[in-house]
Amino acid sequence: MDNSSPLSAGHLLVNELEAHGVQRSYLVPGESYLDVLDGLHDSTITPIVCRQEGGAGYMAVAEGRMTGVPGIAMVTRGPGASNVMVSIHTAYQDATPLVVFVGLIPIAQRGRESFQEFDVNGWFSTTTKKVLTLDDPDKAAEVVTDAMHTAVTGRPGPVVVGLPEEILAKASSGTALPPRTHGSAAPYAGDVTELRARILQADRPVLIIGGEDWSPATSRRIAQWSRDRGLGVIGTFRAYDGVDHDSPNFLGILGFGASEVAKKTFDEADLHIFLGCVRTDVATNGFTIGTDVKTVVIGPDADAHGHFGSLDQHIVTPVNRFAQALFTEDGARAYSVSSDGSIDEPAAGDEHLTGNDEPVPLPEWIRDARAELDEWRVPITGGPTSAGDASFVDMDEAFVHVRELLPDNAIITYGAGNFSGWATRFLPTHGFPSALGPRNGSMGFGLPAAVAAGLVHPERAVFCIAGDGDFLMNGQELATAAQYGVNLTVVVNDNSVYGTILGHQDREYPGRATGTALRSPDFAALATAFGGLGLTVERTEDFREAFEKALAHEGPALVRCLTDPAIRGARV
Numbered sequence: 261m262d263n264s265s266p267l268s269a270g271h272l273l274v275n276e277l278e279a280h281g282v283q284r285s286y287l288v289p290g291e292s293y294l295d296v297l298d299g300l301h302d303s304t305i306t307p308i309v310c311r312q313e314g315g316a317g318y319m320a321v322a323e324g325r326m327t328g329v330p331g332i333a334m335v336t337r338g339p340g341a342s343n344v345m346v347s348i349h350t351a352y353q354d355a356t357p358l359v360v361f362v363g364l365i366p367i368a369q370r371g372r373e374s375f376q377e378f379d380v381n382g383w384f385s386t387t388t389k390k391v392l393t394l395d396d397p398d399k400a401a402e403v404v405t406d407a408m409h410t411a412v413t414g415r416p417g418p419v420v421v422g423l424p425e426e427i428l429a430k431a432s433s434g435t436a437l438p439p440r441t442h443g444s445a446a447p448y449a450g451d452v453t454e455l456r457a458r459i460l461q462a463d464r465p466v467l468i469i470g471g472e473d474w475s476p477a478t479s480r481r482i483a484q485w486s487r488d489r490g491l492g493v494i495g496t497f498r499a500y501d502g503v504d505h506d507s508p509n510f511l512g513i514l515g516f517g518a519s520e521v522a523k524k525t526f527d528e529a530d531l532h533i534f535l536g537c538v539r540t541d542v543a544t545n546g547f548t549i550g551t552d553v554k555t556v557v558i559g560p561d562a563d564a565h566g567h568f569g570s571l572d573q574h575i576v577t578p579v580n581r582f583a584q585a586l587f588t589e590d591g592a593r594a595y596s597v598s599s600d601g602s603i604d605e606p607a608a609g610d611e612h613l614t615g616n617d618e619p620v621p622l623p624e625w626i627r628d629a630r631a632e633l634d635e636w637r638v639p640i641t642g643g644p645t646s647a648g649d650a651s652f653v654d655m656d657e658a659f660v661h662v663r664e665l666l667p668d669n670a671i672i673t674y675g676a677g678n679f680s681g682w683a684t685r686f687l688p689t690h691g692f693p694s695a696l697g698p699r700n701g702s703m704g705f706g707l708p709a710a711v712a713a714g715l716v717h718p719e720r721a722v723f724c725i726a727g728d729g730d731f732l733m734n735g736q737e738l739a740t741a742a743q744y745g746v747n748l749t750v751v752v753n754d755n756s757v758y759g760t761i762l763g764h765q766d767r768e769y770p771g772r773a774t775g776t777a778l779r780s781p782d783f784a785a786l787a788t789a790f791g792g793l794g795l796t797v798e799r800t801e802d803f804r805e806a807f808e809k810a811l812a813h814e815g816p817a818l819v820r821c822l823t824d825p826a827i828r829g830a831r832v
């Protein structure tokens with residue numbers, strides 16, 4: 261865009277987003293922010309027009325998680341602002357950088373219960389890092405810069421920027437500002453040495469990975485370091501893609517649906533090193549396992565927000581920066597460092613150690629745990645596909661095919677429900693970013709996240725697993741996928757119930773299932789109507805062919821699997 265002044269505040273806002281490297285804005289338009297839309301007309305930023313603000317917000321969350329640059333959503337006042345809230349809660353609990361621009365009524369009309377008026381601070385202040393309002397057109401660039409900075413620094417999270425309608429159209433005396441440098445804490449001299457000593461003293465040191473601020477290079481580096489130091493690695497709930505699951509010391513995932521071996525590894529550890537995450541209720545099965553262990557937390561947040569229990573060493577630094585410090589301080593294997601600071605694969609003949617410690621052979625407890633995990637990750641097939649006589653699709657067996665056919669570079673997405681367990685249990689991931697799931701357990705995340713994944717990484721396969729409940733929370737975004745030609749494959753576990761909640765009812769109120777039955781539409785017909793490929797599978801033996809077709813399809817494809825409501829997840 262032309263940078264000459266005077267620009268309107270709305271146009272300057274768009275210029276400033278460009279200056280921050282923003283590539284896409286996920287939006288549902290509104291008359292409250294027309295001047296920003298007009299600014300996008302001639303911008304390098306692609307507007308991704310979505311069908312519901314919840315979908316737009318989730319796409320922005322997914323983009324923020326994949327790229328580390330705040331995802332951008334734009335929505336209108338009252339109704340749009342309410343719809344987008346779900347993604348703000350997700351970004352807040354998941355610590356994902358997100359900036360949501362919300363159109364507001366004109367300033368002169370405030371406090372009169374004007375059309376679509378709402379209190380932007382009242383609504384969002386408890387669930388964001390900051391709420392800003394652009395009341396002065398001259399401050400447009402400054403406000404955007406502040407929002408983008410706040411969203412990524414320290415513990416990342418969402419920022420909301422309120423945009424009074426008339427301010428956007430006013431001439432601004434400002435010009436686009438350079439993005440702020442992000443100050444990030446570095447490990448203190450001696451931090452890594454102290455950590456190394458703790459690891460050497462421990463019998464069962466376990467590295468728990470999670471959070472944001474990973475990169476493909478960091479992912480490789482941490483995998484190498486953890487293996488060289490003899491650390492068991494476990495992933496946190498829905499943020500487990502920091503380390504390639506093929507690493508021999510990767511021992512599973514914590515949280516709902518965790519394997520016994522991951523829980524045991526966590527519980528029996530004598531040193532917890534949390535990297536990019538903290539000890540939470542979900543990781544500890546509601547504070548019942550692994551609660552009394554020597555603890556190191558490594559991450560950008562000086563508050564260790566959400567951490568439970570002891571804390572013996574706290575290295576306040578982002579994950580990427582920690583990985584770099586290992587390069588210089590811990591004598592981990594040498595990697596070539598590019599001029600932009602990223603770390604590449606070791607060059608040929610470069611795999612020497614720069615420090616004193618030889619890599620340790622993998623301890624027996626890690627090898628044993630890994631063997632147990634490998635066994636658990638093989639689906640048990642051949643059992644009945646239903647509790648009664650009817651024949652349904654056996655999802656355990658279906659996932660044998662998914663695992664075989666899905667390319668290694670796939671990005672896997674899902675929302676909330678038991679169905680996600682098939683992906684987390686049976687689909688190993690191969691480095692960051694390759695899994696997108698809501699850590700706040702929010703249904704409807706999977707499809708919009710898949711749309712964003714397909715837009716950010718068109719060169720990769722994108723696979724979404726959904727439940728029939730979960731899918732329809734944002735199924736409308738199939739239209740967005742079709743509109744932008746996004747390649748993605750969705751498998752819907754169509755079991756005609758909100759199965760997860762029915763499971764809770766069965767345990768706690770047996771025989772009194774209420775409010776959990778579903779009568780779903782024909783999802784395959786729905787996908788076709790949206791301009792994608794829709795296939796229905798009623799018998800297990802037909803799954804592979806359908807899935808192959810769906811994977812090969814250009815554009816969105818959906819495989820609807822009819823499954824038994826009485827079967828709530830993978831066989832154990």
Ligand SMILES: Cc1ncc(C[n+]2csc(CCOP(=O)(O)OP(=O)(O)O)c2C)c(N)n1
Pocket residue numbers: 676677678679680701702703704726727728729730731753755757758759760761
């Ligand atoms: C937005 C939202 N609403 C409600 C819930 C509560 N909830 C958790 S799982 C679930 C059922 C999911 O049903 P479905 O997608 O059909 O998957 P299934 O459990 O049958 O595998 C519900 C209602 C939630 N987590 N998020």
